[in-house]
Amino acid sequence: MDLRSYLEDRKSQVEASLFESVQDDSIPKTLRDAMLYSLEAGGKRIRPILVIAGAEAVGGTAEKVMPVAIALEMIHTFSLIHDDLPAMDDDSLRRGKPTNHKVFGEANAILAGDGLLAEAFYALANSDVVTDAKLLVDVIRDVASATGGRGMTGGQVIDIGSTGRSIDENELTKLHLYKTGTLLKVSVVSGAKLCGAADEELDALARYGENIGLAFQIADDVLDIEGDEELLGKDIGSDEGNFKSTYPAIIGLEESKKKARALVDDALTHISIFGDRAEPLKLLARYIIDRNK
């Protein structure tokens, strides 16, 4: 299987649905434009592709889980818009383009983020491809939990409270589990859940999701030190400049790389029960720590 063509194929499927979802005349034009601007700004679409790959591991298809896939990308995009705000990271560029508030103003950027968060739940609940309402309610609960105080938003608050002071490895791991891990885990699990996966299959996918979520973050910290600025799309060494704690700073660069590899190996063990159907998930796990090569 060729990972590159798999990723390109799934990405264009996701983007078609994603861009269409906010093209609704009953949404005021300025807001539509602001939401679409950030949705179209690019990105690897890791979360929706994990939703689809999770579904495929249990015999499902992209079509059946597309509402969940685009909802997770909307939630990710909402978080980027709010992260970039002057009161948060105060970034003027994202993926080489002016950030949302630089183009639409701060008030509209706040509202574009709010709008995308609400649209995510609209996309989930307005779907006619999901037929089992009980499973859908379960997935909506999981996604809401991973987005709010028990997940990403909680992680942002922990991050703000940790910036400028040194924290230990346990605190750093907790921060990342909240900030990115929980939503990545939910991405992997939700697609499979909607396709009727058994409990032990969902458990295996959850373990895989936890491992690659943490590996993803460690790899990010490593890339921030030795990555290629152009490929990474942000300033190298920016974490150091903002006094943010990183894995290399706490446990060393070599130990960080070793830990990321061990987490990926463990992730692969968990999904071995799916056989060939988990080929995309296997390649994605490797891709996550090798993405700068």
Place this chain on the structure above:
Amino acid sequence: MDLRSYLEDRKSQVEASLFESVQDDSIPKTLRDAMLYSLEAGGKRIRPILVIAGAEAVGGTAEKVMPVAIALEMIHTFSLIHDDLPAMDDDSLRRGKPTNHKVFGEANAILAGDGLLAEAFYALANSDVVTDAKLLVDVIRDVASATGGRGMTGGQVIDIGSTGRSIDENELTKLHLYKTGTLLKVSVVSGAKLCGAADEELDALARYGENIGLAFQIADDVLDIEGDEELLGKDIGSDEGNFKSTYPAIIGLEESKKKARALVDDALTHISIFGDRAEPLKLLARYIIDRNK
């Protein structure tokens, strides 16, 4: 029926569930405190009480619809936190207390708003009192729609685009339908929908909700001119100071009062089909335009 004791009774039921909902140790303490601060800041709890009164009109109970009731109050509270931000209305006081960002800082206030929006959908989907998953998915879709670009968030963007220029009555009505009307309508309808109301009952409640939503806003504009500052809890004449269009400015004060009364009368006609069960809804409609007396 005594409206005052009805309102007090429902309000304390709602507040008990509302405050409990964010008391979860897995939500980081700073975020919990920031969310709770604004939830506890008071308010008439109009939206959750409408949810309950709508349910009661079709023979349902407060207990059966409490998750929807508190979700709508969380969404209302999230919108107030974001509205008060420096980039939006830049308010330092809300209901006589410092606004969220004055207490917790701007970044945490943005995240407290985001967190409450996500918690609203968590409350909806995590409920064990709602047993019909198909109806619940319907209600989640309606609430998401009324919150995002097709409702409140869209209305905020329209409002920002209209501030400082004069608009006509049609534009003003559209603004209010988006900004407050849609969410009030969904409040009245959702509780009844979860209790298995028939289509014609839901239609009647929707018409009632639209009418009182608009009447509420006209009454607000009238109160801003001739209200009692202390009772209203905000500066009298503040709309004029910000160059915001109002009904009295466009159609005159007396015409505005007449219009509000006509909307309420029409609302009452629609709910006459429910007989005595709609007594709370009847009293609430009158209360909305007389709240300063």
